[in-house]
Amino acid sequence: MNLIFLGPPGAGKGTHAQLLMNELNIPQISTGDMLRQAMKAGTEMGLSAKRYIEAGELVPDEVVIGIVKDRLQADDCKRGYILDGFPRTVKQAEALSEFAQIDVALNIALDDEVIVKRLSGRRVCLKCGATYHISTLNGKEDCAVCGEKLVQRKDDAPETVQNRLSVYAAQTAPLIDYYQKKGILRTVNCPPAGTVQEVYQLVRETLGLK
Ligand code: AMP
Numbered sequence: 198m199n200l201i202f203l204g205p206p207g208a209g210k211g212t213h214a215q216l217l218m219n220e221l222n223i224p225q226i227s228t229g230d231m232l233r234q235a236m237k238a239g240t241e242m243g244l245s246a247k248r249y250i251e252a253g254e255l256v257p258d259e260v261v262i263g264i265v266k267d268r269l270q271a272d273d274c275k276r277g278y279i280l281d282g283f284p285r286t287v288k289q290a291e292a293l294s295e296f297a298q299i300d301v302a303l304n305i306a307l308d309d310e311v312i313v314k315r316l317s318g319r320r321v322c323l324k325c326g327a328t329y330h331i332s333t334l335n336g337k338e339d340c341a342v343c344g345e346k347l348v349q350r351k352d353d354a355p356e357t358v359q360n361r362l363s364v365y366a367a368q369t370a371p372l373i374d375y376y377q378k379k380g381i382l383r384t385v386n387c388p389p390a391g392t393v394q395e396v397y398q399l400v401r402e403t404l405g406l407k
Pocket of ligand 1: 206228229230253256281282284289352361
């Protein structure tokens with residue numbers, strides 16, 4: 198199954214994409230994680246992406262389209278994949294349609310108010326991509342998966358979060374319509390207080406998994 202996870206920042210795309218990756222044994226391809234890794238490694242692409250990411254703006258289309266096109270050539274994508282955070286503009290979606298056949302675009306919908314609360318308490322592992330919320334960490338500072346020190350993403354600062362939400366509304370939300378018209382959109386409406394497991398169950402049901 199070739200999937201796209203759509204939805205505003207903080208809706209839980211990464212969390213559910215990772216759970217599904219483990220269940221279906223197909224890779225989660227997160228452009229955000231790939232860009233952050235490039236930033237951490239100090240590559241030319243990482244350095245040029247940094248200012249966009251830290252301002253909550255989108256990295257230019259050509260850059261992310263190139264990354265995804267290369268990544269989808271890898272052997273591990275032959276049985277399917279989950280695109281998490283790509284496409285984010287109609288131009289990216291049109292480019293994607295030229296080199297990939299998508300089965301389902303899953304839209305994870307959540308209220309802005311919940312998103313802001315969620316992102317301000319989010320802590321991430323820059324090594325393996327695992328994400329946590331301070332309310333469940335009980336003071337722990339290291340990643341439970343790989344032991345790396347957890348950090349707050351610079352773009353999770355409140356003023357940047359507002360910008361990311363505006364960028365989402367202006368540039369990414371039109372993809373909901375785009376995939377609706379293609380007949381492959383499915384939506385999961387997240388209850389505001391839903392646990393990860395509850396929402397993941399909705400994701401599974403929406404995808405028709407037994
Ligand atoms: P994410 O981890 O998906 O929230 O992405 C973090 C940041 O990386 C975004 O706010 C953008 O600056 C950049 N980014 C990730 N994916 C894309 C994309 N498909 N197009 C443009 N910028 C992206």
